[in-house]
Amino acid sequence: MEDYYLKVSKGHTDRRKLKSRLMIILCYVAAAMAILPLLYIFFYTTMQGASSLNIDFFTELPKPVGESGGGMANAILGTLILVALGSVIGIPVGIFAGIYITEYSKSIFANVIKFVTDVLSGIPSIIIGIFAYGLIVIPMKSFSAYAGGFALGVLMIPTITRITEEMLKLVPHSLREAALALGIPRWKTTLRIVLRTAQSGIITGVLLAIARAAGETAPLLFTSFGNSFWSTSLDSPMASIPVQIFNYAISPYDEWHSKAWAGAFVLISLVFIVSLIVRLATRNKFSQTA
Amino acid sequence: METAEEITKEAAVIETVSEEKVKYTVETEGLTVSFKGREAINDINIKIRANTVTSIIGPSGCGKSTFLRSLNFMHDLTPGAKVKGTIKIHNKNIDEYDMTEVRRRVGMVFQKPNPFPTMNIYDNVVAGIIMNKGKKRNELNEIVEQSLELAGLWEEVKDRLKVSAMALSGGQQQRLCIARTLAVNPEIILFDEPTSALDPISTSKIEETLFHLKNKYTIVIVTHNMQQAARVSDYTAYFFLGKLIEYARTRTIFTSPREKLTEDYVTGRFG
Amino acid sequence: MNKEITVGIKEIKARKKLSDLFFENLTLVFALMIIVLVVFIIYEMFMDSKLSREIFGFGFIFSQDWNPVKDKFGALTFVYGTLISSIIALAISLPVSIGVAVYLSELAANVFKTAISFLIEILAAIPSIVYGFWGIFVLAPFMRTTVQPFLQSTLGFLPIFQGNAVGFGLLTAGIILAIMVTPIITAITRDVLKAIPTSQREAAYALGATKWEAIKMALLNAKGGILGATVLGLGRAVGETMAVTMVIGNKAQIKASLFEPSYSMASVIANEFAEASGGLHISSLIEVGLILFAVTFIINSFARLLIYSFTRKTEAK
Numbered sequence: 001m002e003d004y005y006l007k008v009s010k011g012h013t014d015r016r017k018l019k020s021r022l023m024i025i026l027c028y029v030a031a032a033m034a035i036l037p038l039l040y041i042f043f044y045t046t047m048q049g050a051s052s053l054n055i056d057f058f059t060e061l062p063k064p065v066g067e068s069g070g071g072m073a074n075a076i077l078g079t080l081i082l083v084a085l086g087s088v089i090g091i092p093v094g095i096f097a098g099i100y101i102t103e104y105s106k107s108i109f110a111n112v113i114k115f116v117t118d119v120l121s122g123i124p125s126i127i128i129g130i131f132a133y134g135l136i137v138i139p140m141k142s143f144s145a146y147a148g149g150f151a152l153g154v155l156m157i158p159t160i161t162r163i164t165e166e167m168l169k170l171v172p173h174s175l176r177e178a179a180l181a182l183g184i185p186r187w188k189t190t191l192r193i194v195l196r197t198a199q200s201g202i203i204t205g206v207l208l209a210i211a212r213a214a215g216e217t218a219p220l221l222f223t224s225f226g227n228s229f230w231s232t233s234l235d236s237p238m239a240s241i242p243v244q245i246f247n248y249a250i251s252p253y254d255e256w257h258s259k260a261w262a263g264a265f266v267l268i269s270l271v272f273i274v275s276l277i278v279r280l281a282t283r284n285k286f287s288q289t290a
Numbered sequence: 291m292e293t294a295e296e297i298t299k300e301a302a303v304i305e306t307v308s309e310e311k312v313k314y315t316v317e318t319e320g321l322t323v324s325f326k327g328r329e330a331i332n333d334i335n336i337k338i339r340a341n342t343v344t345s346i347i348g349p350s351g352c353g354k355s356t357f358l359r360s361l362n363f364m365h366d367l368t369p370g371a372k373v374k375g376t377i378k379i380h381n382k383n384i385d386e387y388d389m390t391e392v393r394r395r396v397g398m399v400f401q402k403p404n405p406f407p408t409m410n411i412y413d414n415v416v417a418g419i420i421m422n423k424g425k426k427r428n429e430l431n432e433i434v435e436q437s438l439e440l441a442g443l444w445e446e447v448k449d450r451l452k453v454s455a456m457a458l459s460g461g462q463q464q465r466l467c468i469a470r471t472l473a474v475n476p477e478i479i480l481f482d483e484p485t486s487a488l489d490p491i492s493t494s495k496i497e498e499t500l501f502h503l504k505n506k507y508t509i510v511i512v513t514h515n516m517q518q519a520a521r522v523s524d525y526t527a528y529f530f531l532g533k534l535i536e537y538a539r540t541r542t543i544f545t546s547p548r549e550k551l552t553e554d555y556v557t558g559r560f561g
Numbered sequence: 562m563n564k565e566i567t568v569g570i571k572e573i574k575a576r577k578k579l580s581d582l583f584f585e586n587l588t589l590v591f592a593l594m595i596i597v598l599v600v601f602i603i604y605e606m607f608m609d610s611k612l613s614r615e616i617f618g619f620g621f622i623f624s625q626d627w628n629p630v631k632d633k634f635g636a637l638t639f640v641y642g643t644l645i646s647s648i649i650a651l652a653i654s655l656p657v658s659i660g661v662a663v664y665l666s667e668l669a670a671n672v673f674k675t676a677i678s679f680l681i682e683i684l685a686a687i688p689s690i691v692y693g694f695w696g697i698f699v700l701a702p703f704m705r706t707t708v709q710p711f712l713q714s715t716l717g718f719l720p721i722f723q724g725n726a727v728g729f730g731l732l733t734a735g736i737i738l739a740i741m742v743t744p745i746i747t748a749i750t751r752d753v754l755k756a757i758p759t760s761q762r763e764a765a766y767a768l769g770a771t772k773w774e775a776i777k778m779a780l781l782n783a784k785g786g787i788l789g790a791t792v793l794g795l796g797r798a799v800g801e802t803m804a805v806t807m808v809i810g811n812k813a814q815i816k817a818s819l820f821e822p823s824y825s826m827a828s829v830i831a832n833e834f835a836e837a838s839g840g841l842h843i844s845s846l847i848e849v850g851l852i853l854f855a856v857t858f859i860i861n862s863f864a865r866l867l868i869y870s871f872t873r874k875t876e877a878k
Contacts, residue, residue, distance in 0.1 A: 016771050019773060020774065027663045031665075033660075034684075045695065096592070113596065116595055119858060119861065122857055123858075124827055126831055127800075134605045178404040181398035196408050211686060215688025389576055
């Protein structure tokens with residue numbers, strides 16, 4: 001009777017151990033599976049992009065089909081302008097709304113704003129494009145940099161609001177008290193003590209939002225549209241790197257494909273560098289508080 | 291046979307007669323503070339004399355910090371806090387002043403040292419002045435030296451004023467916070483358990499500072515350390531369960547308290 | 562007990578400075594701007610799709626017609642394409658994400674933990690246009706030459722794996738979406754697992770559980786949060802535009818086979834909006850956008866609700 005019990009129990013235990021080992025191996029496999037495509041995309045884009053990347057890419061205008069050479073200079077400038085326009089909207093709204101949520105709002109209203117911010121961050125970017133189209137392109141009767149920049153700005157808001165809120169929450173309450181006890185007005189306390197203490201975190205968050213906005217394509221397709229010439233006028237169509245990549249990618253010409261790879265490589269590098277900065281900045285933050 | 295109450299009354303009469311010209315800096319009447327409807331202190335009536343050190347003692351949760359924080363509008367930050375009654379500073383109701391003016395005149399040093407982490411030592415000291423209204427550079431230098439001197443920190447930091455405040459030790463940081471408070475030139479300074487996070491040596495340095503400050507300022511200190519109250523203060527108030535139980539000269543409180551509750555506390559039978 | 566004393570006493574209210582009031586209201590204005598923006602987005606979508614809503618009514622959602630020449634519009638094929646590609650994405654991504662999250666929170670050494678977390682952060686930040694481009698030139702050919710023939714020869718008896726292996730289609734779109742939502746689901750699942758106290762795992766070990774059994778217990782405890790992460794990933798997949806547009810084949814049809822080209826709600830807007838002729842075409846595209854918005858709104862709200870209630874539950878513990 002006892003022997004029988006032991007036998008069963010031993011077999012059972014072995015099976016459990018085997019299952020445990022199997023499942024853990026599967027977790028390792030999953031980790032590998034998730035990283036593999038990243039490394040593949042990363043290296044493939046780098047290989048393809050770096051080989052077609054040259055000075056011309058940054059200085060020359062696009063050439064028509066058939067002609068070799070040329071670059072994406074206008075699209076690079078366009079992306080810079082569009083992102084700058086977006087920042088003008090996204091950064092102040094995001095930061096001030098974040099300040100309101102952490103510093104001033106009590107009760108349910110903070111939660112309402114947080115919820116709406118979540119809603120905004122969940123809206124597909126293509127819909128923001130439609131919104132900017134209806135709000136700006138239709139009244140102006142033309143695709144324009146304004147519309148594209150506005151769309152990017154709206155997309156930046158929730159990211160910046162969220163990061164500002166989280167960073168301000170990390171600032172100890174005692175600092176606010178210390179400043180107020182010195183007779184410093186509340187608004188100065190917020191701007192010059194609280195915001196300044198949290199500034200490195202907020203800056204990295206803003207950088208992240210900018211990097212994301214720089215890679216957005218969908219909201220630009222029918223707002224800033226595209227342009228194959230130099231253009232700095234904000235009320236006319238403007239080229240951008242992502243839209244240019246899209247147009248080149250779906251074209252049948254190899255010459256254009258390699259230009260698109262170069263553009264993709266530029267975008268990936270931007271993301272990589274910003275992520276690295278964010279990582280380093282947040283790591284310093286943790287070691288400081290520890 | 292005289293009851294205890296009559297004796298105190300008599301003593302009070304004697305005291306008022308002998309100190310007829312006494313100046314009160316802070317007076318409260320019926321001061322009651324509640325958080326989301328729950329009362330933390332109830333009906334506090336106290337008159338704090340100018341140029342003295344008054345300590346507030348009592349077991350944790352008795353409302354001593356709550357009382358202290360009501361004197362410079364610190365409850366304004368806490369959602370759901372309600373302050374009722376009257377608080378007078380120099381015979382004027384506190385709500386007749388501008389809020390920032392009250393806070394400038396009533397400085398506060400907190401339990402844990404809280405220098406501004408993004409600023410150096412110099413900027414920490416002048417933060418209050420600069421952010422209230424600008425002053426000339428040379429004037430600032432003087433104020434920095436005076437304040438740090440008074441807080442007993444000048445000698446230790448005079449060669450490294452541009453170093454981050456976070457590089458100082460805990461005790462030095464607390465003295466920096468005192469200097470920062472002194473720099474805005476308050477009349478009253480509230481200390482909220484200023485040494486509870488510090489080692490004995492830093493504590494004695496701060497107590498020494500308190501002693502010097504008495505000449506110029508009115509000081510109210512909350513402490514859970516009865517020896518400290520006995521050492522540094524002229525007057526002592528004993529709080530229990532949100533009530534002011536007894537308020538008298540420190541000597542009286544520690545040697546012949548009027549109330550049984552006070553006696554139990556100061557003799558260590560309780561709390 | 563001293564009520565009668567305190568009742569009649571007035572409250573001491575701090576007098577606020579004008580500059581303080583100004584600043585507070587300034588931040589309030591910016592916060593309200595977000596609300597106004599969202600309300601305005603909804604309002605505009607609603608108004609601009611009026612024409613289409615009036616002509617097609619509810620039938621719009623159930624009609625397969627999409628013919629700009631004849632001014633006949635219906636959204637069913639796009640809803641189908643969006644939902645099926647997203648479901649494929651989740652089916653692939655969910656087990657992988659949970660595996661990675663378990664690896665990151667329970668198994669990995671610190672060096673790997675940092676490195677892989679970093680890689681996954683980058684993965685989440687790579688623009689979708691790059692995924693799409695990669696999809697056209699690497700994933701789609703790979704699907705055509707390797708994956709689809711393999712599926713046909715092994716599971717070809719299933720209708721979903723029949724038909725021509727073209728490379729561009731629902732399955733490819735689903736796979737690229739899976740790659741894109743994995744970092745999102747992984748990151749939240751990892752955080753959720755971290756929120757489960759270690760003591761629970763120790764308790765499991767103390768009862769003689771194997772490592773996997775202890776992990777399984779943590780996973781079961783975290784299932785609310787994991788579900789929230791999954792639904793959030795679904796919301797992202799449903800709204801994804803560029804990558805899907807570039808690999809789904811862009812053909813408005815409903816076919817049983819996952820190899821067949823299809824079309825998604827976001828893709829049709831991306832492809833046709835700028836060149837749309839006539840008001841009804843635009844209006845119909847905006848109505849597709851409205852449906853897309855409604856779907857993502859419901860999905861995201863549900864996800865947030867799940868995650869909020871999960872965090873509240875663990876905080877309460």
